[in-house]
Amino acid sequence: MVVGLAMMATGLGAGVFGxxxxxxxxxxxxxxxxxxxxxPLRVAVGVSLxxxxxxxxxxxxxFLQRHAANLRLGMTLELFTAAGAIGGGxxxxxxxxxxxxxxxxxxxxxxAISMIRRREPGAAARAGAQGDAASAPPAPxxxxxDATRSARPDIGFAGYVARLSGPDYAIERFRLGIVGSxxxxxxxxxxxxxxxxxxxxxxxxxxxxxxxxxxxxSNLMIGITASASAIIYLLRGGLDPFVSAPIAIGVFLGASAxxxxxxxxxxxxxxxxxxxxxLYTAFQMVQRAIQ
Amino acid sequence: MTDHRRVAPASRAVAPADGLGxxxxxxxxxxxxxxxxRLLAVGTYISVTLLAIGVVILVAAGRSPLEAxxxxxxxxxxxxxxxxxxxxxxxxxxxxxxxAMPSARVAASLIGYLRSGERTxxxxxxxxxxxxxxxxVVGVALGAGPES
Numbered sequence: 453m454v455v456g457l458a459m460m461a462t463g464l465g466a467g468v469f470g471x472x473x474x475x476x477x478x479x480x481x482x483x484x485x486x487x488x489x490x491x492p493l494r495v496a497v498g499v500s501l502x503x504x505x506x507x508x509x510x511x512x513x514x515f516l517q518r519h520a521a522n523l524r525l526g527m528t529l530e531l532f533t534a535a536g537a538i539g540g541g542x543x544x545x546x547x548x549x550x551x552x553x554x555x556x557x558x559x560x561x562x563x564a565i566s567m568i569r570r571r572e573p574g575a576a577a578r579a580g581a582q583g584d585a586a587s588a589p590p591a592p593x594x595x596x597x598d599a600t601r602s603a604r605p606d607i608g609f610a611g612y613v614a615r616l617s618g619p620d621y622a623i624e625r626f627r628l629g630i631v632g633s634x635x636x637x638x639x640x641x642x643x644x645x646x647x648x649x650x651x652x653x654x655x656x657x658x659x660x661x662x663x664x665x666x667x668x669x670s671n672l673m674i675g676i677t678a679s680a681s682a683i684i685y686l687l688r689g690g691l692d693p694f695v696s697a698p699i700a701i702g703v704f705l706g707a708s709a710x711x712x713x714x715x716x717x718x719x720x721x722x723x724x725x726x727x728x729x730x731l732y733t734a735f736q737m738v739q740r741a742i743q
Numbered sequence: 744m745t746d747h748r749r750v751a752p753a754s755r756a757v758a759p760a761d762g763l764g765x766x767x768x769x770x771x772x773x774x775x776x777x778x779x780x781r782l783l784a785v786g787t788y789i790s791v792t793l794l795a796i797g798v799v800i801l802v803a804a805g806r807s808p809l810e811a812x813x814x815x816x817x818x819x820x821x822x823x824x825x826x827x828x829x830x831x832x833x834x835x836x837x838x839x840x841x842x843a844m845p846s847a848r849v850a851a852s853l854i855g856y857l858r859s860g861e862r863t864x865x866x867x868x869x870x871x872x873x874x875x876x877x878x879x880v881v882g883v884a885l886g887a888g889p890e891s
Contacts, residue, residue, distance in 0.1 A: 680874065
């Protein structure tokens with residue numbers, strides 16, 4: 453019972469932190485389960501993927517209700533993230549624990565550096581960072597409408613891409629977006645994260661999608677990306693239901709609570725603390741890799 | 744003074760984001776967004792409830808989540824586990840609902856796009872479901888991994 457409660461508390465903490473910082477719980481859950489509970493890395497990744505899907509579904513429901521996500525763009529890109537996720541799921545079983553730990557440490561370092569370099573501490577920046585979790589939903593934004601879509605050319609590939617754009621933004625560098633989406637899928641499956649750390653910057657900085665739309669759309673995409681690889685973990689016996697359940701419940705509750713208290717918390721302090729935790733965890737992962 | 748203004752139904756209360764004006768009829772894309780939102784919300788609550796039931800049974804049985812072996816997934820055993828109140832029943836069922844939700848969302852989109860005659864998006868939705876199906880085939884073909 454104590455272990456179950458400790459796991460739920462772990463999920464709760466990861467959910468609150470993730471929600472406040474615009475990160476998915478996965479980036480915290482995997483190291484907490486491996487370093488704290490001694491689980492094999494692949495099992496921790498499987499557990500994390502379940503939590504990622506639960507929080508993605510919950511937050512995507514809110515984003516869609518507010519018409520903040522671009523469903524068409526999300527569906528088009530998730531075709532490629534799902535393909536990447538299957539590749540990542542296979543790759544995860546081809547690598548040994550030490551290699552995975554080393555790669556995870558690199559991911560943690562990347563996220564920590566992104567946290568340090570972020571300049572704007574406002575809510576939009578927070579929501580736009582990674583967007584994996586059920587973070588505070590953004591205000592409604594214009595999405596691609598039937599009227600504007602019908603006004604665009606519908607000829608060939610360019611016409612299709614034009615129809616994915618919103619009324620106040622146009623999709624750019626779509627082919628690069630496809631390549632990046634495949635990479636996001638691989639990252640998600642390998643490390644049990646939502647992949648928003650790749651998708652949001654990709655959509656916003658490369659493809660010209662407004663930050664809030666990119667965050668909401670990323671949230672939507674995460675579900676199918678994570679489920680494509682989680683199925684492989686399930687069928688390969690790497691999905692532990694006893695651990696997944698308390699963690700997923702904790703993350704769900706934590707993410708919901710986090711989105712409600714977000715406006716009362718000084719995220720700048722939290723970010724510094726989180727960066728220190730990430731760097732320490734990365735160090736632990738490196739140690740695990742070289743042992 | 745009592746306010747006798749009527750409150751608009753939930754589906755109408757959401758301001759259309761497509762610039763059609765508050766009195767406009769919901770466009771197919773907005774209707775689809777709302778349908779999928781409802782599907783995801785209901786699915787999330789069902790899955791979390793099933794997982795919570797499983798955890799309660801697990802704790803009541805005095806078992807630890809860190810048992811030595813991960814229980815093997817066997818979909819045929821789920822009904823029997825549910826009937827005999829073994830934690831594996833609701834836990835596996837909850838996990839299956841979790842894993843199925845994103846695909847159910849894509850399937851709902853597919854139906855929506857077919858109804859509205861958006862052939863290209865219907866093809867995209869079908870392709871996503873095909874990729875997920877390939878994942879299932881790959882998982883079965885690779886067989887059990889080292890953790891099982």
